[in-house]
Amino acid sequence: MKLVQNYHHVVYRLNQDKGQGTAAVYSVLPGVEVIVFNFQASHYIPPIYPNLNILELNHCDEGRAGCKMKDGCLQYIEEGDLFMNTMSNRSNYIEFPLEYYKGINIIIDLDNLTSQLGKYIPDIPIDVQELANRFFLDDECFFIQVKEGIHHIFSSMYSIPLEARGTYYRLKVLEILIYLYYFDTAKEQQNKLYVRQEVDIIKQIKKMMTEQIDHRFTIGELAKQYCISTTALKTTFKGVYGVSIGAYMKEYRIKKAALMLLQTQKSIGDIGLAVGYKSQSKFGAAFKELYQISPHEYRNKHDI
Known part of the structure; x- marks a missing residue:
């Protein structure tokens, strides 16, 4: 159009x-x-x-x-x-x-x-x-x-x-x-080529992790479950998504929490638990690292 x-x-x-x-x-x-x-x-x-x-x-x-x-x-x-x-x-x-x-x-x-x-x-x-x-x-x-x-x-x-x-x-x-x-x-050194099968596995892993956001998977646990080496898992994940698994999931969790702060009346502690943070202080620190304000300030700023 x-x-x-x-x-x-x-x-x-x-x-x-x-x-x-x-x-x-x-x-x-x-x-x-x-x-x-x-x-x-x-x-x-x-x-x-x-x-x-x-x-x-x-x-x-x-x-x-x-x-x-x-x-x-x-x-x-x-x-x-x-x-x-x-x-x-x-x-x-x-x-x-x-x-x-x-x-x-x-x-x-x-x-x-x-x-x-x-x-x-x-x-x-x-x-x-x-x-x-x-x-x-x-x-x-x-x-x-x-x-x-x-x-x-x-x-x-x-x-x-x-x-x-x-x-x-x-x-x-x-x-x-x-x-x-x-x-x-x-x-000029050329970029690594990625194997389609490994990329498909990485996408499955990412889908599972984002759907089970309250669970924290280890690299070894994921590699064993999906029959992929830990090296291939880490290398291919970064190749596809640009950051490590840990960095990707940390940002994903905090952005998901930010939406929950705006769209629900759940307590900050419950929201932290829902996105995989058992410690409210660690959740607050991670949130502030991304948004430069606390979860409480973020919610108040948007009049929720």
Whole structure:
């Protein structure tokens, strides 16, 4: 569904079965689109491009995205990462483990831009087809993990005023191509690929823990119950959700408690017990660590 359309961009509302999002599409150069995504959803099904000779650049600003690629590899994009792939190894399903995501996707039609790029960068002999081939010598996708140069390029793309975005994004795409032209691919260590079976187990574990929030599971207990090594459990959980099991559940418990403070009349002690804190003082300290105020102050602040 289109929300906005003018001469340089279109904004679409993307309704998912679990959540929604927007995609603002800017045509900035011959064969080049910049798409700004903003999701409050569990997943996104990207469109199918008939032309496979397309370079796709994905920058994550907020949240996390899990991409199952056509070649079977499973990659997780963290905040600040730049993930590159071609349409011959595209993802047909992108999940958002934290159920929110903000990022920029740059689609480059290599056939179209190659013949036009010299008009915009006459002094640097960039052949975008050769550039793409250099990044995909050993694989069909490439990760550039958080770097100051990437942050410098992308950070302002999220905050520039709407009326300037068309022109500004054109300049930024050219800057990105120059950055990639001089990038040393041999020095960039690639992200770990995750085994689908282990990821599925981690999702089952997360579901069980959040449904039984009053129980505190140990790593050994979870590993034994789900027949997974403790190392794989800890590594894969952090790969999918970005933090350790302990950190994830601590924040989940406190946020759940915050909702209960606003939506119920239960005592603070009972709410602490309901989210797995037998000690009210430990619950209060954990709550204050996240919200900077006590549970009592939080409830009073919202007039409950």
